Every structure is written in structure tokens, then in C-alpha cells.
Amino acid sequence: MPDRPAPEPLDYLPTLPRNLDVGIGCIGAGFIMADCHLVAYREAGLQPVAITSRTAENARRVAERHSIGSVYSTYHEMLQDRRVEVVDIAVPPDCLLDVVRDVVKSPQIRGILAQKPLGVCLDQAEQIVQLCRDAGITLCVNQNMRYDQSVRACHHLIHRGDLGDPVLATIDMRAIPHWMPWQQRQGWVTCRIMSIHHLDTMRYWFGNPDRVYASFRTDPRTQFDHHDGIGLYILEYESGLRCMICDDVWTGPAREGAAQAIGITYRVEGTEGLALGEIGWPKYPERTPSTLQYSTTSTGIWHRPQWDQVWFPDAFLGPMAELLVALETDSQPAINGDDNLATMALVDACYQSAREHRAVELDR
Numbered sequence: 001m002p003d004r005p006a007p008e009p010l011d012y013l014p015t016l017p018r019n020l021d022v023g024i025g026c027i028g029a030g031f032i033m034a035d036c037h038l039v040a041y042r043e044a045g046l047q048p049v050a051i052t053s054r055t056a057e058n059a060r061r062v063a064e065r066h067s068i069g070s071v072y073s074t075y076h077e078m079l080q081d082r083r084v085e086v087v088d089i090a091v092p093p094d095c096l097l098d099v100v101r102d103v104v105k106s107p108q109i110r111g112i113l114a115q116k117p118l119g120v121c122l123d124q125a126e127q128i129v130q131l132c133r134d135a136g137i138t139l140c141v142n143q144n145m146r147y148d149q150s151v152r153a154c155h156h157l158i159h160r161g162d163l164g165d166p167v168l169a170t171i172d173m174r175a176i177p178h179w180m181p182w183q184q185r186q187g188w189v190t191c192r193i194m195s196i197h198h199l200d201t202m203r204y205w206f207g208n209p210d211r212v213y214a215s216f217r218t219d220p221r222t223q224f225d226h227h228d229g230i231g232l233y234i235l236e237y238e239s240g241l242r243c244m245i246c247d248d249v250w251t252g253p254a255r256e257g258a259a260q261a262i263g264i265t266y267r268v269e270g271t272e273g274l275a276l277g278e279i280g281w282p283k284y285p286e287r288t289p290s291t292l293q294y295s296t297t298s299t300g301i302w303h304r305p306q307w308d309q310v311w312f313p314d315a316f317l318g319p320m321a322e323l324l325v326a327l328e329t330d331s332q333p334a335i336n337g338d339d340n341l342a343t344m345a346l347v348d349a350c351y352q353s354a355r356e357h358r359a360v361e362l363d364r
């Protein structure tokens with residue numbers, strides 16, 4: 001076979017702001033803040049200057065671990081700290097709207113990074129977006145699977161056209177996430193917690209679907225009543241593209257003694273190429289980079305780009321960097337609040353579809 005030029009490298013890293021010194025105030029000191037956000041920010045030289053949590057001792061412990069100078073008993077006090085220009089909020093979703101209502105009253109705040117899900121439903125998400133818009137605050141939503149290195153590289157591959165027209169995409173999750181205590185009061189195991197990443201990734205890769213069909217079965221291991229469980233999803237696109245997601249958070253009786261088969265894989269087929277990926281996150285805290293391999297009709301071989309970065313915690317730099325760049329350049333981040341409304345609408349539609357056993361049309 002004659003030599004063919006190797007494809008251009010794929011983008012998989014975030015763009016960093018020029019000014020790393022913008023003061024970040026952190027609300028929440030739980031897993032995601034302590035073990036992911038702050039680890040990634042410190043590594044990149046960003047400036048978390050203050051932290052607060054519901055339980056002051058937790059905030060103090062996390063401040064000490066990450067050398068954060070100021071600990072406040074309440075976020076109201078933290079919002080008086082003139083150095084804080086950007087607020088990073090990582091509290092349970094049912095507390096988010098109330099926190100945002102208070103944060104937007106603070107005239108010095110220019111940007112908010114909020115966790116997914118953006119409240120408990122689309123209606124709350126719309127209120128959050130409106131509050132930020134009215135206050136002139138730039139809102140970024142931490143749908144951070146978009147910053148998983150493999151997911152990001154695959155986005156570049158799809159949009160560069162290497163794979164041709166997308167035909168079929170699948171994400172298959174067989175992994176057991178850690179449960180957070182506040183999930184029980186919502187009755188959510190999967191869809192608003194984990195599937196939201198996969199649904200958002202399909203939107204990131206391919207745009208908005210026309211309709212979705214979802215089916216749930218309860219997770220036999222989960223002790224509390226829940227509306228979802230194991231989630232199966234089919235997204236239909238006008239172009240003919242079909243996306244399928246299987247989120248199996250039970251993964252067989254793996255915790256009960258059977259041999260384990262745990263992992264998250266994806267596959268994107270296009271008219272001119274095929275991409276296969278594996279997400280490294282299920283092995284966290286072991287640092288396991290996600291992988292991507294792809295082949296196209298024009299090269300005929302497998303390409304396997306390599307990187308050392310991992311989703312948890314490295315990819316948590318991406319959303320904050322995107323917010324800071326947006327503030328610096330007076331532009332909207334890609335993961336802005338308005339964009340996230342389409343993900344929240346899709347998630348609401350999945351719950352409706354599963355409840356009513358029918359496909360639900362989407363108008364965003």
C-alpha cells in the first residue's frame with residue numbers, strides 16, 4: 001500500500017485563560033470539589049481564594065488540603081470577599097437554585113460554574129439561566145464529560161469530517177458509581193446523575209435529537225425507592241443518525257461475588273470511518289487515561305492517539321478554564337446555561353418517555 005499522510009493531531013485539551021489570577025470562591029467541600037475541581041485548579045495555577053460549606057469543619061479541612069487562604073462559615077459571608085469574582089458551586093441539585101438566587105445579588109460576581117444537573121428539572125434550570133442573565137453573570141454548567149480527553153478528541157474527529165456522515169453511535173456503561181446521600185431524597189439512581197453525561201455527550205457530538213425513547217428498570221442492588229435504575233435510551237435524529245445508550249449501574253452481581261466485567265465503552269460509525277473509545281473513569285482513583293482508536297476509508301489502518309491526562313480529576317480544569325476565557329474575551333462559553341437547557345430538556349423527556357412507555361418529541 002502506498003504511504004498515506006498521517007492524520008493531523010486531534011484537540012483534546014482545554015484552552016487556558018491568559019490571566020490565571022481571577023479569584024474563585026468555592027461553595028461546597030464534598031467529593032467533587034475536594035477531589036477533582038481543586039486538584040485540577042491547583043495543578044493549572046488557578047486561584048481558589050475562598051471556600052465555604054454547610055459544615056464548617058469540612059470547608060476548613062479542604063482549605064488546608066488545597067492551601068486556600070479564607071474559610072467562611074456561610075456563602076453569604078464569602079460573597080462579601082472582594083477578591084471573589086467567580087463562584088464555583090458544588091452542592092446537591094435541590095439546593096442549587098436557592099444558592100444561585102443569593103449569588104446573583106452580589107455585584108462583584110462575574111461568573112458562575114454550576115454542577116450538573118442544573119437544578120432538579122428543566123423548570124429550575126430555566127430559572128437559574130434567567131437569574132444569571134438578568135444579573136449579567138456568565139453561567140457555565142459543568143457537563144465535564146465533554147472534557148474527557150477521548151470524548152473531546154472524538155468530537156474533533158467527527159467535526160473535522162474524518163468519519164463522514166454519522167450513522168450510528170453507542171455508549172455502553174457497565175460501571176457502579178459512588179452514591180451520594182442526597183440522591184435518595186430525589187429517587188434518582190442514574191438518569192439525572194450519570195446518563196445526563198452520556199445524553200449531553202451525544203448532543204456535543206451530534207447536536208439535538210428530534211425525539212427520545214427511554215426505558216428504565218429498577219436497580220436490584222439499590223435500597224431506596226427510585227424512578228430510574230438501569231437506563232436504556234434511543235435518540236433519533238432527522239439525518240437518520242441513531243444513538244443508543246445503555247447505562248447499567250448494576251453490572252450484574254459484581255459486588256455480590258461474581259467475577260466483574262466493568263467499563264464504559266463507546267463506538268461511533270460514520271459513512272467513512274469508525275471510532276472506538278473506552279472511558280478510564282471507572283478505575284478512579286487509579287489514573288487510567290480514556291482511549292480512542294479510529295480508522296477511516298482513506299487510511300485503512302487504526303490510529304491510536306495517546307495522552308497522559310485522565311477525566312477525574314484532570315478534565316475538571318476544562319469547564320472553569322472555559323468560563324474564565326469567556327469572561328476574558330467577553331463571549332459565551334460553549335457549555336453555557338442556555339445550551340444546557342437542551343440537555344435538561346432531554347433528561348426530563350427521558351423520565352417522561354420511560355414513565356409513559358413512548359417516544360417523546362423534543363423542541364429544542
Ligand SMILES: NC(=O)C1=CN([C@@H]2O[C@H](COP(=O)(O)OP(=O)(O)OC[C@H]3O[C@@H](n4cnc5c(N)ncnc54)[C@H](OP(=O)(O)O)[C@@H]3O)[C@@H](O)[C@H]2O)C=CC1
Pocket residue numbers: 027028029030031032033053054055056058059090091092093095115116117142143144180181182193
Ligand atoms: N460533573 C461530575 O462529574 C460530577 C458532578 N457532581 C455534582 O456535584 C454536586 C455535588 O456532588 P458531590 O460533591 O459528589 O456531593 P457530596 O455529597 O460529596 O458534597 C455535597 C456538598 O454540598 C454540601 N451540602 C449538602 N447538603 C447541603 C444543603 N442542604 N445545603 C447546602 N449545602 C449542602 C455538603 O456540605 P457538608 O458535607 O459540608 O455538610 C457538601 O459540601 C452534585 O450536583 C453532583 O451532581 C458530582 C460528582 C461528579
Ligand SMILES: O=C1CO[C@H](CO)[C@@H](O)[C@@H]1O
Pocket residue numbers: 177178179193194197
Ligand atoms: O457526574 C458524576 C460522574 O461520576 C460520578 C461517579 O462517581 C457520579 O456519581 C457523578 O454524579
